[in-house]
Amino acid sequence: MASRWVKSPFPKGTYYFSGNEAAAEGAIAAGCRFYAGYPITPSSELMERMAVRLNEIGGVFIQMEDEIASISAVIGASWAGARAMTATSGPGFSLMQESIGYAAFTETPCVIIDVQRAGPCTGQATKVGSGDIMQAKWGSHGDYQVIALSPWSSQEMYDLTLRAFNLSEQYRVPAMVMADEAIGHLRETIRVAAKVEVWDRKKKKGGAPFDIEGEDGVPPMPSFGEGERLSVTGSTHDAYGFRKTDDPKAHARLVERINKKILNHKRSIIETEDYLLEDAEMAVVAYGFTARTSLYAVKRMRKDGTKVGMLRLKTLWPFPDEAVAEIGKKVKKIIVPEMNLGQVAGEVKKYVPCDVISLSQTNGEVIQPDTIMEMLRKI
Amino acid sequence: MVRALEKYIRPGVKSTPFCPGCGHGILMGLILRAIDDLKMDMKKMLFVSGIGCAAWIPSPHYNGDTLHTLHGRALAFATGAKLYNPDLCVMVVSGDGDLSSIGGNHLIHAARRDIDLKVICANNMIYGMTGGQAASTTPRGSKTSTTGEGNPYRPFDLCKLVEGAGATYVSRFSVTQPISLIQSIKKALLHKGFSFIEALSPCPTQFGRRNLLERPEDMIKDLIRRCILEEEAEGLTEEERAEKIITGEFLS
Amino acid sequence: MTGIKQVRLSGFGGQGVVLAGLLLGQAGVFDGKYISGSNSYGAQARGSGCKSEIVFSDGPVDFPHLTTADILIAMSQGAYNSYCGDVREESGLILYDQGLVTPKENLRVRHLGIPATDVSVKRLKNKQAANIVFLGVLIEATRIVSPGAIRKAISTHVSERFRSLNLKALRTGMELGRKAHG
Ligand SMILES: Cc1ncc(C[n+]2csc(CCOP(=O)(O)OP(=O)(O)O)c2C)c(N)n1
Ligand code: SF4
Ligand SMILES: [Mg+2]
Numbered sequence: 001m002a003s004r005w006v007k008s009p010f011p012k013g014t015y016y017f018s019g020n021e022a023a024a025e026g027a028i029a030a031g032c033r034f035y036a037g038y039p040i041t042p043s044s045e046l047m048e049r050m051a052v053r054l055n056e057i058g059g060v061f062i063q064m065e066d067e068i069a070s071i072s073a074v075i076g077a078s079w080a081g082a083r084a085m086t087a088t089s090g091p092g093f094s095l096m097q098e099s100i101g102y103a104a105f106t107e108t109p110c111v112i113i114d115v116q117r118a119g120p121c122t123g124q125a126t127k128v129g130s131g132d133i134m135q136a137k138w139g140s141h142g143d144y145q146v147i148a149l150s151p152w153s154s155q156e157m158y159d160l161t162l163r164a165f166n167l168s169e170q171y172r173v174p175a176m177v178m179a180d181e182a183i184g185h186l187r188e189t190i191r192v193a194a195k196v197e198v199w200d201r202k203k204k205k206g207g208a209p210f211d212i213e214g215e216d217g218v219p220p221m222p223s224f225g226e227g228e229r230l231s232v233t234g235s236t237h238d239a240y241g242f243r244k245t246d247d248p249k250a251h252a253r254l255v256e257r258i259n260k261k262i263l264n265h266k267r268s269i270i271e272t273e274d275y276l277l278e279d280a281e282m283a284v285v286a287y288g289f290t291a292r293t294s295l296y297a298v299k300r301m302r303k304d305g306t307k308v309g310m311l312r313l314k315t316l317w318p319f320p321d322e323a324v325a326e327i328g329k330k331v332k333k334i335i336v337p338e339m340n341l342g343q344v345a346g347e348v349k350k351y352v353p354c355d356v357i358s359l360s361q362t363n364g365e366v367i368q369p370d371t372i373m374e375m376l377r378k379i
Numbered sequence: 380m381v382r383a384l385e386k387y388i389r390p391g392v393k394s395t396p397f398c399p400g401c402g403h404g405i406l407m408g409l410i411l412r413a414i415d416d417l418k419m420d421m422k423k424m425l426f427v428s429g430i431g432c433a434a435w436i437p438s439p440h441y442n443g444d445t446l447h448t449l450h451g452r453a454l455a456f457a458t459g460a461k462l463y464n465p466d467l468c469v470m471v472v473s474g475d476g477d478l479s480s481i482g483g484n485h486l487i488h489a490a491r492r493d494i495d496l497k498v499i500c501a502n503n504m505i506y507g508m509t510g511g512q513a514a515s516t517t518p519r520g521s522k523t524s525t526t527g528e529g530n531p532y533r534p535f536d537l538c539k540l541v542e543g544a545g546a547t548y549v550s551r552f553s554v555t556q557p558i559s560l561i562q563s564i565k566k567a568l569l570h571k572g573f574s575f576i577e578a579l580s581p582c583p584t585q586f587g588r589r590n591l592l593e594r595p596e597d598m599i600k601d602l603i604r605r606c607i608l609e610e611e612a613e614g615l616t617e618e619e620r621a622e623k624i625i626t627g628e629f630l631s
Numbered sequence: 632m633t634g635i636k637q638v639r640l641s642g643f644g645g646q647g648v649v650l651a652g653l654l655l656g657q658a659g660v661f662d663g664k665y666i667s668g669s670n671s672y673g674a675q676a677r678g679s680g681c682k683s684e685i686v687f688s689d690g691p692v693d694f695p696h697l698t699t700a701d702i703l704i705a706m707s708q709g710a711y712n713s714y715c716g717d718v719r720e721e722s723g724l725i726l727y728d729q730g731l732v733t734p735k736e737n738l739r740v741r742h743l744g745i746p747a748t749d750v751s752v753k754r755l756k757n758k759q760a761a762n763i764v765f766l767g768v769l770i771e772a773t774r775i776v777s778p779g780a781i782r783k784a785i786s787t788h789v790s791e792r793f794r795s796l797n798l799k800a801l802r803t804g805m806e807l808g809r810k811a812h813g
Binding site: 126182292 | 653656657659660663664665666667668669670672673693694695696698
């Protein structure tokens with residue numbers, strides 16, 4: 001298993017892409033050659049661009065009958081050897097959950113982009129929200145891990161989609177890009193480099209595809225048709241894919257491994273960014289679009305002499321517990337602004353001794369800088 | 380399993396998981412005979428199944444690639460694999476509940492797309508695995524664990540359903556018609572496009588016991604008696620026909 | 632925040648506000664600027680009020696949405712009424728469609744009335760070109776993007792069928808801009 005540098009399929013240069021378009025280009029750059037999806041606002045432009053691009057470069061695009069079929073086709077294609085993805089929004093993300101659990105348990109690389117909208121239910125389809133953060137981690141039944149990234153710009157829709165593919169291939173795990181309507185539709189200057197780094201899944205003839213091979217806990221993954229006579233099942237299985245539905249040891253071993261292989265590598269998976277935190281007495285912990293607002297607010301407050309900084313969570317799952325705990329030791333108060341009723345605030349509370357204030361907004365609109373500044377002034 | 384077919388069985392597989400008298404075990408062998416007759420390359424065969432007793436027919440027993448998926452979703456997984464690697468010969472083997480109840484929407488859409496998938500639906504007219512509840516294929520009046528007074532609803536005619544949806548090869552045979560069934564599986568294997576075979580397969584444990592067919596052989600005999608060809612049905616009265624099951628190749 | 636200019640284009644759905652915003656942002660990118668653009672979306676873009684907002688900057692922008700407009704283009708009375716109060720006082724600029732908008736008198740913002748729709752109908756024989764006429768005026772009056780960049784943006788994003796119409800609309804707008812501004 002290794003990474004290699006390949007020529008970017010999109011010419012090096014500066015572009016003006018919406019987040020959704022940029023994500024599609026990031027996927028293509030990562031080597032994605034299979035897309036299955038079902039239209040849903042506000043993610044549809046991503047699918048439309050994939051339809052055009054995969055047609056141009058000779059990949060497979062298919063519009064399925066629903067989101068369950070979409071993610072299932074993605075998993076089938078992944079086992080046939082594809083780097084494969086789908087994109088959706090809340091209602092579709094809900095439908096996908098059983099198959100996401102399947103991908104986690106069968107260790108199938110795949111990428112899911114959730115362009116979050118204002119939920120629950122059909123909610124406000126064209127409006128922004130970030131209410132799917134907990135669902136990304138806990139949406140399917142049982143104990144499993146996923147990787148979830150949080151882009152804050154069009155550029156990162158490109159960069160983090162590419163990274164999601166790489167992490168997904170490297171760790172054989174579903175990787176999610178938890179975007180939101182505001183980022184999906186934000187058009188920004190983005191830079192495409194001449195070369196991109198892509199990871200290839202590990203291959204080994206005759207290797208056990210479902211047990212530990214080497215220290216990283218990630219087994220090799222052959223594809224269908226390679227003569228490996230694979231047995232893939234979503235039931236508990238042994239190293240070679242034989243069902244072990246009554247063996248307590250086999251179950252514990254498998255569940256533990258698929259969790260550990262991610263958690264043991266969380267330091268290389270998790271990315272966070274510190275802003276103005278050195279002497280800070282208060283910290284804003286933010287992610288996604290709201291981190292842009294927060295940074296603006298924090299810089300303004302700094303001008304007025306308030307000692308405030310920001311920790312930005314670029315990775316949401318596995319949760320950046322260490323970075324959060326570190327900040328928690330330094331500051332007296334943490335505020336967590338988010339477009340839900342405190343999903344990440346609750347997570348932050350687990351790791352810090354100081355006060356954590358949840359600044360929730362669930363009105364279908366992005367949080368404005370003034371709202372954050374007001375809160376910072378109040379506390 | 381007969382010696383000659385052993386090479387199609389995954390090393391390490393010791394026995395089949397089915398109840399004595401279960402039709403799925405017979406079907407398991409018939410599919411392999413068709414594959415053997417055509418000298419198919421198992422290294423290029425992918426068997427996809429959902430969840431249920433029938434879904435265990437290929438997984439993990441067949442010595443090709445097997446993909447045992449989620450309840451109802453086999454066709455969606457298969458669609459992804461086939462589209463990405465068209466060199467694979469993709470066969471879907473799953474139950475009636477799996478393919479036509481929970482997976483009914485995928486079934487009609489896969490048929491509509493006419494993607495080259497060979498679908499064998501092991502129809503026992505019941506949910507075998509979960510304890511004999513009514514399926515979308517359970518005949519009207521049949522007793523199941525959720526229809527103690529007899530199923531009040533009509534069953535799907537699966538062959539008509541997929542034909543209407545756009546399948547390009549459609550047949551129905553019972554495991555009690557082994558020669559015809561093998562012949563049909565071979566045709567499906569050679570057919571380019573969406574092929575659908577409804578393979579009637581008795582479930583003595585969950586269906587027979589509740590419907591006055593106490594012993595496995597009663598179910599087999601019942602199927603032998605009731606399965607007739609289209610031509611044979613022609614001379615029958617409406618009443619006589621009602622209790623028969625019309626088998627044959629409906630579209631090829 | 633120095634070096635940041637915020638432009639809001641507004642009108643009703645169907646006037647090409649979103650396309651004009653796209654072209655303006657793309658031109659900014661061609662000029663080497665950092666651009667963040669967002670538009671009305673969904674039902675808004677279809678009928679009622681419609682807007683497109685572009686933030687121009689020399690470096691990365693923190694908050695990517697518009698906070699206060701430096702420039703407002705109002706292509707309808709409704710849009711003008713909604714947004715005229717949110718333009719930076721003194722240094723701000725409002726471009727409005729003379730035939731469709733009656734401006735308020737008490738605002739401390741420079742106003743330029745442009746007969747954009749009228750000119751599109753009469754000179755370009757297509758009222759759909761008013762959006763590009765406005766872009767021409769804007770560029771002439773403010774040089775927020777270079778004329779070369781906006782021409783390149785038009786050839787990137789406008790289908791061949793409408794390209795020459797759009798380029799002509801741009802020239803017409805620039806002429807109007809010279810007159811109005813000069
Ligand atoms: C989403 C989901 N719902 C319910 C089940 C439980 N379940 C397992 S098998 C099955 C029925 C299988 O029936 P069929 O496909 O006809 O196969 P058979 O066992 O009769 O061969 C059901 C309902 C499940 N596994 N997943
Ligand atoms: S329950 Fe029915 S279908 Fe399942 S193995 Fe037993 S007889 Fe076969
Ligand atoms: Mg059944």
